[in-house]
Amino acid sequence: AQSVTQLDSQVPVFEEAPVELRCNYSSSVSVYLFWYVQYPNQGLQLLLKYLSGSTLVESINGFEAEFNKSQTSFHLRKPSVHISDTAEYFCAVSIIQGAQKLVFGQGTRLTINP
Amino acid sequence: DVKVTQSSRYLVKRTGEKVFLECVQDMDHENMFWYRQDPGLGLRLIYFSYDVKMKEKGDIPEGYSVSREKKERFSLILESASTNQTSMYLCASSLSGRQWTDTQYFGPGTRLTVL
Numbered sequence: 001a002q003s004v005t006q007l008d009s010q011v012p013v014f015e016e017a018p019v020e021l022r023c024n025y026s027s028s029v030s031v032y033l034f035w036y037v038q039y040p041n042q043g044l045q046l047l048l049k050y051l052s053g054s055t056l057v058e059s060i061n062g063f064e065a066e067f068n069k070s071q072t073s074f075h076l077r078k079p080s081v082h083i084s085d086t087a088e089y090f091c092a093v094s095i096i097q098g099a100q101k102l103v104f105g106q107g108t109r110l111t112i113n114p
Numbered sequence: 115d116v117k118v119t120q121s122s123r124y125l126v127k128r129t130g131e132k133v134f135l136e137c138v139q140d141m142d143h144e145n146m147f148w149y150r151q152d153p154g155l156g157l158r159l160i161y162f163s164y165d166v167k168m169k170e171k172g173d174i175p176e177g178y179s180v181s182r183e184k185k186e187r188f189s190l191i192l193e194s195a196s197t198n199q200t201s202m203y204l205c206a207s208s209l210s211g212r213q214w215t216d217t218q219y220f221g222p223g224t225r226l227t228v229l
Contacts, residue, residue, distance in 0.1 A: 009154065032214055043118070043204060043220035044157075051215050090156060094214040099164055100145055101172070102218060104157040 002027040004091050006105035013081055014113050021076040021108045023091030031093040033074040034102065035065055038088045047089070050074065061085075086112045117141070118221035120205055126227045133192040135224050137205030144210050146188035147218065148172075148180060151202040163188055195228045202226075 007022040025031065035047040048059040055067040065076045074091060091105040121136035139146065145164050149157040149172075159172030161180040169180050177199060181189045188207075192199055203224045208216040 004156075006156075034217075036220075041222075043222045044206075044218075045220065046217045049215070049217070096214050099162070099170060100208060100214050100216060101159060101162065102157075103159075104149075106154055106156040 002029075002031070002093060002095055002103045004093055004103055004105035006089075006091055006108050008108050009106065010109045010111065012111045012113060015083055016080050018079050019077065019081050019085075019110065021089050021091075021110065023074045023076065023105055025072050025074065025091075025093050027072075027093060027095060030096045032096065033065075033067060034092040034094065035059075035063070035074070035076050036090045036092060036104075038090065038107075040087070044090065047076075081110070081112050083112050083114065085110060118205055118207055118219050120203075120221040120224050122224050123222060124225050124227075126229065127192075127195050128229050129196060131192075131195050131228075133195050133226065133228075135190040135192075135203055135205075135226070137188045137190070137207075137221055138186050139188075139207040139219070140186065141207070141209075141219075142185065143207035143219075144185075145208040145216070145218075146182065147206040147208075148178075148188065148190045149204045149206065150174070151204055151223070157204065160190065195226075197228050200226060200228045 033050040036044040037047045050067045058064045092102045147162040148160040163182045179191045205221040206218040208218045
């Protein structure tokens with residue numbers, strides 16, 4: 001069975017500080033990796049995804065994530081956060097087998113303090 | 115832009131009632147999904163469908179059923195609502211049946227309270 005673990009349920013940081021949201025996965029088959037973000041009172045939207053090629057992927061708003069196959073991790077980072085980054089972040093894997101399904105982690109609530 | 119709409123943002127029902135949650139997408143997507151979102155548990159897949167009249171169970175289908183009579187519409191049905199079904203329900207869609215790389219597009223969610 002596949003699983004995704006987000007190691008921190010809540011991460012409080014100060015504005016302009018760096019942040020890392022951790023994600024580890026377990027799967028017996030190959031996967032694609034995703035980060036989704038849920039802003040307050042909104043549905044989820046895609047932040048970035050790793051499909052192949054360079055293990056470092058970037059989003060348009062300054063987040064980046066690095067796929068580490070040996071550690072089965074896909075941690076999300078941003079060098080300097082803004083108040084507008086306050087949201088819940090979900091790591092997910094798409095199992096390369098059968099119908100398209102996403103398995104989500106538990107979510108990490110990122111709170112930015114001024 | 116893909117738009118996924120859900121019929122209600124908030125819904126309050128009583129134990130034992132039959133509940134319908136409706137979801138509509140406007141981009142001719144083949145796949146549609148129903149999740150429930152609970153604090154500390156993330157999103158869990160209830161049912162999904164990759165074609166009209168087709169459905170597959172997800173990880174937590176018990177107590178739920180679904181209907182997909184038209185490509186753009188996917189309904190979640192609680193035959194007899196119970197208090198442990200109080201949750202946020204999210205609908206999503208994606209473009210094609212077996213493309214594991216596809217982005218899923220989510221609706222705003224329906225917060226269901228069962229009293």
